Amino acid sequence: MEIRNLTCISCPMGCPITVEMEGNEIISVTGNTCKRGEVYARKEVTNPTRIVTSTVKVKNGTADMVSVKTKEDIPKGKIFDCVKALKDVEVSAPVHIGDVIVSDAAGTGVDIVATKNVDRSSYLAH
Numbered sequence: 001m002e003i004r005n006l007t008c009i010s011c012p013m014g015c016p017i018t019v020e021m022e023g024n025e026i027i028s029v030t031g032n033t034c035k036r037g038e039v040y041a042r043k044e045v046t047n048p049t050r051i052v053t054s055t056v057k058v059k060n061g062t063a064d065m066v067s068v069k070t071k072e073d074i075p076k077g078k079i080f081d082c083v084k085a086l087k088d089v090e091v092s093a094p095v096h097i098g099d100v101i102v103s104d105a106a107g108t109g110v111d112i113v114a115t116k117n118v119d120r121s122s123y124l125a126h
Contacts, residue, residue: 010036017041049073052082061093061118068101074108081106093120
């Protein structure tokens with residue numbers, strides 16, 4: 001029997017959760033104080049995923065960078081590939097919340113979208 005100890009990230013409580021497994025089968029989940037904790041623990045031990053947040057460069061904007069995130073969670077093992085796919089990305093202003101910055105990031109099927117607006121600069125160097 002394998003025992004996995006986790007700290008739940010579903011809410012601010014940060015409950016210490018214990019998952020008992022027999023092979024790939026979950027025998028029990030204990031320590032959570034709400035249903036979200038059990039759902040998180042079951043997913044974390046069978047198919048861990050994460051939302052990735054980062055920034056990309058903006059050309060001709062009122063800001064030099066725009067914050068971005070994956071539209072949905074991606075497999076945990078694809079995080080570094082996803083961040084690497086953003087390394088050389090540069091977008092031109094204007095940028096709007098929800099604009100797709102990178103489609104199908106790192107082959108995950110999940111888009112990376114802007115999470116803030118960046119207007120086009122009214123002053124552009126010539």
